Amino acid sequence: MSTYNFGNTGGPANYGDFRPIDFKNGTPDLPTLMAVADRLTQALRAEYPGIAGYGETIQAELALSAEDGLPPNRGRIRTALDNIAIAAGAGTGSLTFTRQLTHAFDL
Structure with a gap:
């Protein structure tokens, strides 16, 4: 079974009603970034508690x-x-959210 994200859950586990960031209109607003950071932290606590x-x-x-x-x-x-x-x-949620934020901050 593949753990790769195919676009609808934010990763192998479902971390709430996550929808990928829409970059069509430029950089997302601060509340959107904060929501993704929150989901990243949730994913890290579940997948990699040490980090x-x-x-x-x-x-x-x-x-x-x-x-x-x-x-x-x-x-x-x-x-x-x-x-x-x-x-x-x-394929982890942690990496999916990390990529979203990296792209959002243009890092």
Whole structure:
């Protein structure tokens, strides 16, 4: 059985009512990015609990951005996404959400 995502669940497990980010209209808004980061953290807790802190780092940066109105710290987000991408296996929800965020931030 394949664990690859064929576009309707966000990965091998169903993490809520996730729909892939729509990039047709440019960069997604902050609430959309925060929702994807939340789902990434959920996936990490289920699949790779040892690196769930990276998802929490991304969530914290986005929350800070929402609070102070400044752009999120792309360096911290990039480092977290890179570390997740190294550890996450192909076909996992963690990697799917990581790719979505990497593309959204143009990293």
